[in-house]
Amino acid sequence: MDWDKLRIFHAVADAGSLTHAGDTLHLSQSAVSRQIRALEESLNTTLFHRHARGLILTEQGELLFDATKAMNKRLDAASARIRDSEEEVFGELRVTTTTGFGTLWLAPRLPKLYEQYPDLNIDLMLEERVLDLPMREADVAIRMKEPSQADLIRKRLMSVRMRLYASRAYVAEHGEIESISDIQKHRLIFQSLNSTQVAAGATLVQHLMSYEVPNIFTVNNYFGVLQGVLNNLGVGVLPDYVTEDFPDLVRVLPDLESGEVPVFLAYPEELRQSKRISAFRDFVQDEIFEHRKRIRDAAAG
Template identity: 75%
Template structure:
């Protein structure tokens, strides 16, 4: 089967339009259309339903698109390995992690990575769902649980816990709770129980929601943090967001979730990737630096 025609078919199926596919392939719409018709003739089947709003794959088209998608991912993996044979760290690295960790811990630190490797291109994909690394939906993942797939290299980075925090202004106005039962006199800010979150955080939220009378629930940690900083109540947040923040106070130190492990993982086929190694080492260095800064802060406060 002619790979050129398959490549054009894949672009059309992905774009849902002859025009958009032609733009991405630098071909005219008529040239793309001819190639699709020739492919359909060679397969003796119809691959697309045509209508005014674009193209929709037929059942046979869906089967072929699954095959070409797999082929494209394999080519991308091979291309990545070829590029990784070079000495310099450059090119695209697709990193997936949760919204909270990616936006509030990782992204603010990436400037140091770019300083060291200015030709690196990071595609940061923030999602609560788990992307498939062996299928090359991403190159590297930072996950809040140990990956279950056997063909992944994994590295435990650290552990986090969900804890209770409030602003000093809120506590000055409403008082500091002395026990978990005192939470009934405070507004709880947390992720709603329908939100995607680690099970440890969900369990702590459910325990607290059974006690409090007034709540503000948000579907992400950034919203919880903003509400806490706006003096709206006592929030449930992962400690990696708050550690070292002088403007937020931890309350009820005895109340916290069980430990949540954080893992970095990547496919076995990227073991020799210089981009992956550079990113892995960078994350580990940042974690060590963060721990050192917390120890220095604790020493300063105790002296």
Template identity: 75%
Template sequence: MDWDKLRIFHAVADAGSLTHAGDTLHLSQSAVSRQIRALEDSLGTTLFHRHARGLILTEQGELLFEATSSMARKLDSASARIRDSEENVFGELKVTTTVGFGTLWLAPRLVKLYEKFPDLRIDLMLKERVLDLPMREADVAIRMKEPSQSDLIRRRLLNIRMRLYASPDYLAHRGTPETLADLTKHRLICQKPDQPQVAAGARLVQELMAQNVGSTLTVNNYFGVLQAVLANLGIGVLPDYLTADNPELVRVLPDTESGEVPVFLAYPEELRQTRRVAVFRDFVLEEIQAYRRAQTEAGLL
């Protein structure tokens, strides 16, 4: 098959429109249409259903688009490996992690990575939804559970737990609870159990809510919970990795915590040799080691 025709087919299938594909390829609509017809003639099949709102792939077209998508991913990976070098790391790196870990732990540390590699462009995608790494929705993921795909390289970074924290000013004003029953006199700040979050955290919140808490403030991410705790609004359910950067937090009811949650770093096998992935992986591992040392010195591990 003609590589140029396949490139044009992939652009049309991706855009769903001859006009939009032509704009991307800097070709006229008629030129794109001729190339698609020629490809269909050479294959002896129809690749698109035409209708007023655009183009829809036929079953045969979907098979070909799957193949060209795989080719495009491999070409992108090869291009990145060719461009990268030991001395110069540049280009885009798509990183995904949860809102809490991304805003509260990862983002504040990225300044160190940019100091070493100022030409790196990181696209940090903070989502509770797990993005598909083999389909290259992201290049690297940091997730609160082990990835299930078999064609990923994974590295366990650390284990975390959800615990109860409050500010010194709040406890000085409202008192420190000694038992779970004392929560009836306090405001609990947390995510709702039915909101996207790690299962261990949701179970802990359910247990706490069953204590007939006097007042609650629910926020849909840990960043919001932390800000409310620092504003002296109540006792918050927060991941324990926050204590490294927020030493003023006071742990409340130390016998109350979630089950252990593993944190994994993962990326596709095909990106193993990509320099951008390697420097990000090494950076995260170095920061995790520094975090563990600080926790150990503080007697928190």
């Protein structure tokens, strides 16, 4: 159905007069009448009984008027929420990031975001595939390299390095690892090289494997690597952002680490004014700032 004709029909039904509806719509009576006739022809029905005192809706007209009243109410409600959204944060926000960062860093911090914005609904999509933000496969992304897609707003959040960790219990049982050659005596846990991952992590693992490590355990994401380490299975290659949230981890061979991995937040240019995006971006930046501060304070103490 033609939305413009429905708008004119609603005004006529509400006013009960072609003339009064025309005044409201700033249209001539004849123009309003033509639109009503065209709508009746398209529906193959009569919407109004016409008599000297004005117009009365037919049964079919009443049905259509009920529908347009409901439509108007929903449009009014939407308009009000759009106006409110200039100050409020609500609705769905689709966030995509890697499985490791999403499970180990982002998800545990989301309760604080919900406390601040209880009407915000996060749809967290964890996968290594880079979703197409301009095509709106997601609203905002946190990725371990700078996005190459066009028409994106990008902000560098922090840097990550891959390092070696073991549990305190594992170190207590097996002793300190004093040199890289000692890694041959331990089970090495890492993200499998045939899975999608940052190049810096793969490079570090390849360097370690050059020491002919005989015993390995591979997983296709860092969450699995962490579980192996926490359960005393061996020494794991993990991103450094896990250290604060898992105090049982001990860094092994502290002079050994990967190259720097940049972490970027990105979203489509068309969502620049989105309050949901702004709230999420500010939240993540604040959490990273606090995370860094706690790490520095712990190192200083």
